[in-house]
Amino acid sequence: MKWTMQDIDTYLQAKEYVDTAVIPLIPIDLKEDVKQKVSMGTFISTMADAIERQFKGRVLLFPAFTYIKNQPLEKRKSELIDWDRHVYEQGFKHVVYLTADGDWKQVEDELPDMLVWLPALPFENMEDRYLKQMIDQQMKQIIPLLTNKWQSEPKQRP
Template identity: 30%
Template sequence: MRWRSSDLTKYGDSKQYIDTIIIPLIPFQMSHNEELEKLAFQSELLNIFTSEIEKELAGRIMLMPAYSYLKSADIETEINRINGWITDIKEQPFANVFLFTLDATWKKKEQTLDGHMLWLPSVQLGDLQSKEMRAMIRDQVNQLIELIRSYW
């Protein structure tokens, strides 16, 4: 399921089966021209990962809107904000909250987060539609799915 009205209508009837949330953590920074392309690429890549996982595990997980933040923001402030999201999410209740990121800064703060951090090392810029890139994405998605299932 995704954060859209058609899926949320179905959620009410099947909420006892949907116990896992995925939140992509997406940095951006318009004021640093040298990083624009890299950050946009990472955002696209993370969206592909989380969308593929949502498709594979449909009926068991919900993909939340991306949590976007300024790359230069105070990390402690962002931790408080994301933990606020997680507190609200767990009211439903959801047993598992997974935070997906390509930003290693979050991995360093994993113990202060109320969810499971899944940090993916970033790949270099490339063609997301190339055969090689799609194979790499598929391989990593399969590994991530197995990891998520281990929490169930």
């Protein structure tokens, strides 16, 4: 389910079955490597949509956690932890942060739940059939991560 009026109605009716929040982490920067940041955001949004389609009924895809790339990492981490706390308090047992920004790997162990880092693959000029193959290949790596996560106990928050 997505953060849309139609899907939220469905979520509200079946929220006891929706135990996983997916939060895309997307940087913005209009000074340096603008196209790279846009490409990262587009890629992560595409992959987040694929995860939502694959696990519809189990996950809620939240709007992107968007941050200024040159903002201190500690500040970004603190804000993301606030998001996580809110989502967790609303009943989501699992929270998955999806990113192509390698900075998050530096604080992965300090995050309350699972970070999934994917290398951003440029697909702006890719034919649809190759794009689908690329998404399918990435999903083959993501699906076991999520299914293993669901088989383990949810991480407790302080």
